[in-house]
Amino acid sequence: MPVPDNPWLAVTGGTAGPGYAARFADLAAQGEDLDGEARRVHALLGGRSGDVLDAGCGTGRVGIALARLGHRVIGADLDASMLDQARAAAPEIDWRLVDLTELRLDHPVDAVVAAGNLWPLLTPGTHAAVIEVLARHLRPGGLLVAGFGLDAEHVPFTLPDGVPFPTLAAYDDACAAAGLRLVTRTADWDGEEPYDGGGYAVSVHEKPTRSPREAEVRDGDRPARA
Template sequence: MNDDWAAWRARTDLDAYDRRWEQLARDGANPHGEADRVEELLPGGGGRVLDAGCGTGRVAIELARRGHHAVGTDLDADMLERARRKAPDLQWVEADLATLDLGETFDFVVLAGNVVRFVATADRGAAVHRAAAHVAPGGRLLVGFQLVPGGPTVEDHLGWCAEAGLQVERLDATWDGAPYAEGDYVVAQHVRPLRPPSGATDRPPTR
């Protein structure tokens, strides 16, 4: 993780963090855009989903509620423990995304909530590469992050995914599909072809 992450954690009360999402739902807002996107692509449940950088479990728990098999991973032990308490029947794995190897693949890998932005700069490419390694043939990687100075750019992200053998399907400005037009947030959707494209590699990225 990087200094932005350390600063966010230092000022964030995790109880208040969870209550914020609950309050959004009570106020009629939709806090589950990531789960909605998965449902759009695979309605009715039954998908295998990895919530990489799961935090306190919001996305994985909602996907499990909708009938998907969800697994959550995070490097923050405190956040992961909260996820376990809320959903003890789900699989929660403490792991560094830059070296993640669960030994299995998924229909969807989701990196929500600025996961890529909060990874140390030198490890961002490796983190995306390792997330992509868990995408099954025909499966998808869904990534959302803010575009801020010092953070990953759209071009960075597209390059890492191409190196990992993924093809971009769409770029949006929000999880509910607002078109991306050079704004300050991007949601990128990538697919792993059934046949590996020429030039794809399992080696870590070089940038």
């Protein structure tokens, strides 16, 4: 049986769902706070309900927490075993089995959240294409909020041989190419610890409400009418 090109599927064999769900259930039973990512996205949206895409949603932990906060959630992942757990936990949410390069929504969203090390786990060669797809689905003013590890210390499993960790600079380049601008970056999901070049980053990028040309011509610099 050939090894999948995607690092996550290559490492887990596409069977990790039950184990992940059980692990998070145990953490919740121990009183661990599992909703920090959802609270951050909710705060970034001004505490108002909106349309949110949970990209690389896994077992649905973040998406379910966002739904409890009043958001309309779509979750997308390419691991059927993870989505089985998400559907069992919250069948009312729209969970989609899809490679993000092929994602097509019928409406734009206010935010995309990628909280589960999505960036290093994308199929090699698809990173820029995935960011372009996510950016395309954002409304003007919409946010891409992504947190991920940048080295083996900050990702809880080893990538397959020959698969390097994609860099933060490459992420920023992909976002810029997709028309997104960096709003803020921290080392935590609370949005409090400044990012100092460490191995984990949470980045918030925005889709501008104006075109780059419109953004250059500010009110005081607009050409006089003839």
